[in-house]
Amino acid sequence: MKKLVAAASLALALLPLGHSVAHAADxxxxxxxxxxxxxxxxxxxxxxxxxxxxxxxxxxxxxxxxxxxxxxxxxxxxxxxxxxxxxxxxxxxxxxxxxxxxxxxxxxxxxxxxxxxxxxxxxxxxxxxxxxxxxxxxxxxxxxxxxxxxxFRELSNSRHPIRTPADLKGMKIRVVGSPIFIDAFSALGANPTQMSWADAQPALATKAVDGQENPLSVFNAAKLHTLGQQHLTLWGYMTDxxxxxxxxxxxxxxxxxxxxxxxxxxxxxxxxxxxxxxKGVSPGDDALLKDIEKNGVTITRLTAEQRKAFKDLTRPVYDKWAETVGKDLVKKAEAAIAAG
Ligand code: X2X
Structure with missing residues (x-):
């Protein structure tokens, strides 16, 4: 025991002074x-x-x-x-x-x-x-x-392809933590319900909800097609x-x-x-999208006109939340995007 203590104090004495020793304690x-x-x-x-x-x-x-x-x-x-x-x-x-x-x-x-x-x-x-x-x-x-x-958070559901806001009408959609999502999906005529990601998966599996929105990498790795999510709409409405x-x-x-x-x-x-x-979700490289398609999921790509219908209906939500975010910041963001 004595030997051990002696060896330990010798080892300590040999450690370089300063930095690492001083900090190791905190x-x-x-x-x-x-x-x-x-x-x-x-x-x-x-x-x-x-x-x-x-x-x-x-x-x-x-x-x-x-x-x-x-x-x-x-x-x-x-x-x-x-x-x-x-x-x-x-x-x-x-x-x-x-x-x-x-x-x-x-x-x-x-x-x-x-x-x-x-x-x-x-x-x-x-x-x-x-x-x-x-x-x-x-x-x-x-x-x-x-x-x-x-x-990019794309929209999936278990019922049918979504091309227009009317297709989304009354659908129960699981949404994420901020109330802006409740507003956006309500404006589109859906029936949004907020829950954590952990709760979302069983809710999809039991069809307590019809759909959700998440990036394709999440859709694929979480195998949402095995939870009945057979229809995917690429609408590019936001990315987090x-x-x-x-x-x-x-x-x-x-x-x-x-x-x-x-x-x-x-x-x-x-x-x-x-x-x-x-990776795999851009026009030049859509390998991930192909994998999802191979799993039997229908992919709906909105035309610019179809997309506009969703955009127009959510415009009041945009304007309302621009106040919450701060109008100056929103203007700055719009200018940065316009300038590319
Ligand atoms: O809950 C989600 O949908 C997730 C995993 O994308 C986020 O945490 C925002």
Whole structure:
């Protein structure tokens, strides 16, 4: 025993002074990273990658464990942002949708038909609007580091192809956390009901709801066709960015060098995530869409005119929520998109 103690104190004495020793004491042995989706999806993969890159870049000083399924808040995505602020969650990659109940400006991305394509999303997240939203998040007590993407949220259902708002009439559609979705789907004549992703899957399986909206990568990896979702409409009405953040106190506790490492790791994981989220779903590469079609799902592509019918009906929702988001920010976003 004595020998062991002596050996341990010798080992300690041999450790380089300063940095790592000083910090090791206040560093947690594990940092908890929250995501909704797991590594089978681009979103969870981004979480895994961020953790891996942080480990490498900090030489193991920062050890991140992924908690998918928003399990740290019992699966309730809409409580994730509050939990990060409170420190129940140390780091997160969250969807703008799930955080918008607390950060009203994030409803920007959910304005129906604001971002018709990837280019328009890039104009927001890579431009001044993205910076403004980071400043908003900073003020709310988190440290935002990078933008990724969940993907274009396309509409699926178990009943019939949807080409017009009339086809959607009365359909029970599961929607995500922000009330803007209730407004948008109500304006289209559907019967929207809000529930978490965890509850959505059994609700689809039992036909308690008829449909849902999610990116194709989510549709495919979650095998929604096996839950009766046989009809898919590509309407490109919105895409939700993912935001990489760290709890403010956790961030403040890290050394300058480690903060830099975590930031660079987030930027790299986010860049990889943007590529992964867009793979197979663009005109040049529609492999993912073909896979979905092979599974017996009917794909309905709206013409510009058909799309306009949905856009026109949701315009009042856009205008109403532009007030909530902040008119200046919306104008800035529209200008950025118009400028490409
Ligand atoms: O719940 C959803 O639909 C999901 C997984 O896409 C989000 O968390 C926004």
């Amino acid at each position: 560093y947690k042995s594990e940092y908890r990273l929250s995501t909704v989706l797991g590594p089978a999806f681009p979103w969870g993969k981004a979480g895994e990658r961020w953790a891996e890159l942080v480990k490498q870049k900090t030489e193991g000083r920062i050890n991140i464990k992924l908690y998918p399924g928003t399990s740290l808040v019992g699966g309730d995505q809409t409580r994730e942002f509050s939990a990060i602020r409170q420190g129940v969650i140390d780091l997160a990659i969250g969807s703008s949708i799930n955080w918008s109940p607390q950060v009203k400006q994030l409803n920007l991305f959910s304005l129906p038909f604001l971002t018709p394509d990837e280019k328009s999303l890039d104009a927001l997240i890579k431009g001044p609007v993205g910076k403004d939203l980071f400043a908003v998040l900073e003020k709310q007590g988190v440290v935002p580091l990078a933008y990724g993407e969940n993907g 960015p993912l935001i990489f953040v760290v709890n403010r106190n956790v961030w403040n506790n890290w050394s300058e060098a480690d903060r830099k490492a975590v930031r660079e790791a987030a930027e790299q994981a986010a860049a990889e995530n943007l590529v992964a989220a867009r």
